[in-house]
Amino acid sequence: MPIAPGKLSDPAVRAFVTAVNAHDRDAFLALLTPDATMSDDGSDRDLEEWIDKEIFDVGGHMDVQNESHGGRGLLVTYRNDTWGEMRTSWRFDVCDDGRISRFETGQA
Template sequence: MTIQPKNLSDPVVRDFVTAVNQHDRDAFMALLTPDATMADDGTDRDLDDWIDREIFSSNGHMEVDKESDGGHALLARYRNDTWGEMRTRWRFDVDDNGRIRRFETGQA
């Protein structure tokens, strides 16, 4: 059963999923620390390149099936125009100011 973004536990993760699904790059970037990092399938990636390619230029969309670790870990069906749909895991490291300093994703 899908968890609607508005029902996700952590407000920053909730806003992250909403920004992805609404293709709102400005809202997405506002959630990240200036020095934010990310990894895909265990490999660190260039953040700007990755989000443009995997989310914003390819119509990325997340449907969350499960959350854990206080909302900082998600199991989701992620799809975009490049890869189609796949089952993915997401983990978020949120700082004390409520901004994401790192996120990791990969196939689940």
């Protein structure tokens, strides 16, 4: 049974999942540091290009199945209009100011 976004342990990760599921690109970007980076399946990607292609232009949605590492590691059933549904892992680096400086995702 998925974990409701509001029940996630880490506030930054909770806001990240909430922004993705609400398709709120502005709220999503506000959660990131100006120099935030990300990777997909082990390869660094252009963050803004990737989030449009994989999340915001294609109805991305995260159903969190499990969390670890104090809420900064997630096992997610992720779906979008391009790829359908897949099991993915997510890991987040969160700065002292509560913003995300890096996230990594990939198939689980």
